Amino acid sequence: MKRLVAFLRTVRTERRVRTDGGTADERSTAGRWRDSDFLQSAPFWGPPLVLMGLFVYGAIGWNFLLSLTDHSGFGRPDYTDLGLQNYWAMIQDPSIWEATRNTVVLLVVFTLACLAVGLVLAILLDREIRFGRTFRTVYLLPFALSFIVTAQFWRWMYNVNDGIINQFFGLFGLGPYNWLGDPRLVLGAVIFALVWQFSGYTMVIYLAALRSIPTAQYEAARVDGAGTFRMYRRVIVPQLRPAIVSATVVLVLFALKAFDFLYAVFDGYRPRQGSDILATKMMREGFNNSEWAYSSAIGLTLFVLSLAVIAPYLYTQYKRGNL
Amino acid sequence: MSNNNSRSRRRVLQGVGAASAAGMASLAGCLTGEEESENTLEVLHGWTGGDGAEAADALFSAFEEEHSDVDLNNKPIGGGGNENLDQTVSTRLNSGDPPSAFAGWPGSNLEQYDGVLGDIQSDVWEEAGLEDAHVEEAVEACQFDDGYSAVPIGSHRMNDLFYNVGVLEDAGVDPESLDDVDALIDALGTIESETDATPLAMSLEAWAILQTWTVVMLSTQGYDAYMSFIEGDGDESAVRDTFETLEELLSNYINDDAASVGFTEVNQDIMSGDAAFIHEGNWVAGAYINEDLEYGEEWDAIRYPGTEDMYGLHIDSFIYPGDNPSPEATATFLRFAGGETAQVAFNQYKGSIPTRSDVSTEEFNDYLTETIEDFEAASEKPPTLAHGLAVDQSTQSSLEDVLNNNFADPFDVDAATAGFMDAI
Structure with a gap:
């Protein structure tokens, strides 16, 4: 990282030397254009720009166009008659509202829980406890596993009759609970499994930030008479803001697309009642019902939601000159 | 750093850049793939x-x-x-x-x-x-x-009711005597009280509920009522009665984990003797045969009670x-x-x-x-509702949505009936 920064700095200085070189006036505009950094660096940024532009932004644009048609079934979409009827239909569709509600609940609860659990783990590990490194690996490992694998684990663990979760509750005379079958429990059960998998990730982000805080500040807080809790609350955690922000963005974006986990848990596009999210609804409309335009409209809504989440982050980064 | 020096390095970098661009273009060329021959x-x-x-x-x-x-x-x-x-x-x-x-x-x-x-x-x-x-x-x-x-x-075949012979013998149930759904419900009650086995193995996946709903409707309402229903001319009370019967079956006699398991998993219970009956398409028979279970001795099937002269197509x-x-x-x-x-x-x-x-x-x-x-x-071959024969894909999908949202434990007869009448 440091090397990269140093390299970028030399590139900057070079440019300064060149533009201050004084020969620019004598050259023609075309020559200046040919020699400009912009054009000379084009082979580097050009191909990725074309590929990204075409496959990401072009696809988003096309998807929007598609969502304005009434394309369903097979054949070519008709782009001559565009309108917002799919968005209007979405507003009137109760299952869209249910999916939206579940998406938002998943997003908020999952993100907050991951941030909280990750923070607690990070602070514990930051206290230099014994076997700290081992614990760090233990907590981080679930994040390295594929959703297909963890979803299958949780399917077994949540089993009503012989799942380990119900066995555990059984020790206290509780249950059995139908974790993945009961519409009132299923979303919570899914969120819990996802928090288990992702809190290791937030922990690592926090831990990196904690490690970068100078020891002097801990000592100063101690000298001023702060207890451990107070020290973290007043001195340390406020300094974690950038870490919290970047972790939040990643978590929220994931939560919006928690499709693969649900797909693996429920073995298809149709999750149990109470756990349908916009992403699964979109897949069902598109690939089960061939309602391509409607599916596109749901997809675009999902995209706008993601954008709404990421926009404030991008904006603050931009204002601070980080972009 | 002199201008010349940076210029030559730039040439090298340009070369690299151009090479990478060319590489990407050739990759894009590969994506179009080879044409397959007519034959x-x-x-x-x-x-x-x-x-x-x-x-x-x-x-x-x-x-x-x-x-x-x-x-x-x-x-x-x-x-x-x-x-x-x-x-x-x-x-x-x-x-x-x-x-x-x-x-x-x-x-x-x-x-x-x-x-x-x-x-x-x-x-x-x-x-x-x-x-x-x-x-x-x-x-x-x-x-x-x-x-x-x-x-x-x-x-x-869609209207076979498979069973584990040993479990039924233990419970003292004679499958051949079951001639309508009421008799089946009585038998399920007997199995429940006489054995530890699950009376009816079931997966509450939407398509599985739909195929059992079909056979219950055929059994209790008859072939003509079913055909009118799939042609969009269904009788509300026939649909409601079907749901009521199905509710009785599903809320009392099935396995606890029905909402979170697939049919292959519940079928294991039939093979291991942990469950008595299962209603499924006859693809489950393949599993029994693969496990070397003896037909007639260890597993067997009757026509779903009330659909004896039909073949669920x-x-x-x-x-x-x-x-x-x-x-x-x-x-x-x-x-x-x-x-x-x-x-x-x-x-x-x-x-x-x-x-x-x-x-x-x-x-x-x-x-x-x-x-x-x-x-x-068979005198009648009613087309299956859960496998594309009876209704088109989007109707089938709506029916499955109705079941998934209203009739997959808890069971809401009113909402499911209204949903079915709307969907077709």
Whole structure:
């Protein structure tokens, strides 16, 4: 990282030397254009720009166009008659509202829980406890596993009759609970499994930030008479803001697309009642019902939601000159 | 740093950049892929696991034996209960790159492919004389747009109620005496009180509820009421009664984990003696046979009480896309698929039966032989609601939505009835 920064700095200085070189006036505009950094660096940024532009932004644009048609079934979409009827239909569709509600609940609860659990783990590990490194690996490992694998684990663990979760509750005379079958429990059960998998990730982000805080500040807080809790609350955690922000963005974006986990848990596009999210609804409309335009409209809504989440982050980064 | 120095380094960098750009362009070139020859037959299907893979192997090797001149590209796409297959098919049909043929349900299911299917009436149906060889229902199911767009390969029975013989003996229940759903409910109660086994093994996946709903409606309301319902002219009280009966069955006699397991998992309970009855398509019989369980001794089946003279009709077929990449080879394959050799090769392993009425039962096991005899003798063959025959894809999907949201524990008869009446 440091090397990269140093390299970028030399590139900057070079440019300064060149533009201050004084020969620019004598050259023609075309020559200046040919020699400009912009054009000379084009082979580097050009191909990725074309590929990204075409496959990401072009696809988003096309998807929007598609969502304005009434394309369903097979054949070519008709782009001559565009309108917002799919968005209007979405507003009137109760299952869209249910999916939206579940998406938002998943997003908020999952993100907050991951941030909280990750923070607690990070602070514990930051206290230099014994076997700290081992614990760090233990907590981080679930994040390295594929959703297909963890979803299958949780399917077994949540089993009503012989799942380990119900066995555990059984020790206290509780249950059995139908974790993945009961519409009132299923979303919570899914969120819990996802928090288990992702809190290791937030922990690592926090831990990196904690490690970068100078020891002097801990000592100063101690000298001023702060207890451990107070020290973290007043001195340390406020300094974690950038870490919290970047972790939040990643978590929220994931939560919006928690499709693969649900797909693996429920073995298809149709999750149990109470756990349908916009992403699964979109897949069902598109690939089960061939309602391509409607599916596109749901997809675009999902995209706008993601954008709404990421926009404030991008904006603050931009204002601070980080972009 | 001198200007010259930086210039030469820049040249090197430019070279690298240009090379990478050229590399990317050539990669993009590769993406277009190679053209397959006219004679390459590409068949997509979802038979990847257990009995399905074996059946597909038997079918395709029989074909290759008979038509070694055709270059066969057999592409199984498994997973998600045909979801991955359907997705691949729809993507390819949509992008104008159809396969030669793909496996799918005929009947109303074909409607979703409106505009992209081809006609094989003269090249396949008439040339191979399939119209007279196959049963009337299968012939009708493959008709589309004043012609034919599919060829049936086999049929599963949808109204069998399988049971573990030992469990029923322990409970003192005589399956042959069950002549209506009320008798079945009594028997389930007896099993519950007399044994530790689950009386009725069930998965509450939407399609599984739908197929059991179908058979309960056939049993309690009769064939005509069912046919009116699927034709969009259903009687609300018949639908409500069906849901009430189904609620009684599902809320009292099924396994606790029904909402979170698939049918293969619950079928294990039948094999291990932890459950007594299961209503499923007769593909579950394949699992019993693979486990070397003895038909009649360890497992057996009765017709779902009240549907004794019916054959719950399910059909698998190969569908023919228009704009076909290999019209000749595809026609050759489809004529073969509709013939006796293919139907025997495929169905004996698949656990289904031929839709031809002239096939010898020699190669089939006892269970399938009886099924074939029933198929010929059945007075009615109601088309399945959960497998594309009775209603089109989007209607079927709406019905499944209704069940998933209202009738997958907890069971809401009012909402489910209203939802069903709305959907069709």
